[in-house]
Amino acid sequence: MAKRVYFLVHGQVQGVGFRYYTQKKATAMGITGWCRNTDNQKVEGEAQGEESTLKQFLKDINQGPSHSKVMKVDQEDRDVQEGESQFEVRQ
DSSP states (O other): OEEEEEEEEEEEOSSSSHHHHHHHHHHHHTOEEEEEEOTTSOEEEEEEEEHHHHHHHHHHHHHOOTTOEEEEEEEEEEOOOSSOOOEEEOO
């Protein structure tokens, strides 16, 4: 069953390739959505996919790329969106 989640990643996650790491993981897993940097040094986004795949994706972004330091990931369920075909990095 498809599920959509909003996520907000806290820690050292800007300037370390975190958004592109997130996009690469999502694309490899068939997850759609987006992510972007926030003005307060966090990364936010929405991810959509099968529940079990989404759980693994969130576990991966909780780890982050090697130069990042993830302190915590807040998440909140959102309504599933139709017609989305990829995971994009937004500015």
